[in-house]
Amino acid sequence: MTTTAFSRRQILAGAATLAGATGTALSGLSAFGTTSSPATVRTAKIPYGAAVRADALASDSAYRQAIIDNCQMIVAEGEMKWPVIHPARGEYSFEKADAIAAFARQNGMTVRGHTLAWYGAMPTWTESISSRGEAERELVGHIETLVPRYRDVIPSWDVVNEPLIDDPADARSLRPSIWTRQLGADYLPIALRATAAADPKARLVVNEYDIEFKGSRYAAKRRALLQLLRTLRDRDVPLHAVGLQAHLFADRDIDRDGLQAFLAEVVALRLDVLVTELDVVDFTLPGPVEQRDALVAKTARDFLETVCAVVRPKAIVTWGLSDRYTWVPIYFTRRDGMPNRPLPMDAGLQRKPLFDVIDDIRQRFA
Ligand code: G3I
Secondary structure, three states: OHHHHHHHHHHHHHHHHHHHHHOOOOOOOOOOOOOOOOHHHOOOOOOEEEEEOHHHHHHOHHHHHHHHHHOOEEEEOOOOOHHHHOOEOOEOOOHHHHHHHHHHHHOOOEEEEEEEEEOOOOOHHHHHOOOHHHHHHHHHHHHHHHHHHOOOOOOEEEEEEOOEOOOOOOOOOEOOOHHHHHHHHHHHHHHHHHHHHHOOOOEEEEEEOOOOEOOHHHHHHHHHHHHHHHHHHHOOOOOOEEEEOOEEEOOOOEOHHHHHHHHHHHHHOOOEEEEEEEEEEOOOOOOOHHHHHHHHHHHHHHHHHHHHOOOOOOOEEEOOOEOOOOOHHHHOOOOOOOOOOOOOEOOOOOEOHHHHHHHHHHHHOO
8 A cells, every 4th residue: 555655656756846847737637636736936934824813803902913914814713613603503603703704894904714524522413413324414514605705715614523532543544523423434525525616716724733742642643644535535535735733832842853744744745834833831840931932932942943854834824823812721730820831922912932943944944
């Protein structure tokens, strides 16, 4: 299987080189292929964005201004997830998602769509989905409702979020969900094809976490994810990119060799890479804020430099802009009672060293 996959990759890479040299389109070659710009036309910095909360955008004008001042793109932290946007069977609630889309339009930003097929954050009504046909109808119907609605402002969707269990044996180690229960592994191609049909221009992303660390369970995740991507490609399923969530931990080492080998394979599959949810969990770090901020920044630098040495990410998105609004304390409260500081700006909207690292990387790898 490895041999077959490799030879096909070589063929695709060869075809891409040929097409680049002659200006010929690779029509019909594969729905899987991507069309990256040639290095010579790259002048802009890597685009930066942050996850936002609709309520905070509406109520907190300083936060809203900080988002306007710093972001080229935003992503809804929860407002496009099923429980908020599709709270009951046949019932959609677009108010908060629409507010985020309108904010982006008004300020010349794009939105990353997050997320269409995920095991987590599902409304209770979906537990009553009880057959394959019903699951496919609900999943496709959801995608057909959301994707065209935001077509003008969402160029990139996290179609599949977190498909794999922790410490997977292989690509079949999918996280149990309503989708796997009724559709098995077919839920991925079903979701990806439905999104491509709903917006043929959308960039389709499989988004995953725990890809970057040292240790056997993280190596297992990288192996299984690659296998999953190859399986999708072999079935000619439309897909354009891998999202590295990058919820980093300042006390976990980045596996430079492992991550770079993984990314080289992703590039060989002609997939783009995005950093989609960067933050640095700091709950075990020493108290003094300067020391903590420096360790957070160093962790992000190690990660981003490792990635950019192999591939220029299409975007760097942090999971929030300011420590004022972050998911981290929900799971990783500090024992000393001090607030977490995982994001580029502090709770007072002052820039932190992490922001300088992101700016530096965006500039250096422009
Ligand atoms: O809105 C209610 C509020 O009314 C209530 O008072 C409060 C009490 O806890 O809960 C609020 O809802 C919470 C919501 O975040 C709003 O912040 C939910 O309980 C909580 O489960 C929800 O968590 C979100 C989580 O995904 C699940 O959807 C986090 O904010 C969000 O940051 C997190 O994001 C995920 C990505 O989607 C996927 N990758 C990992 C990432 C971090 O866990």
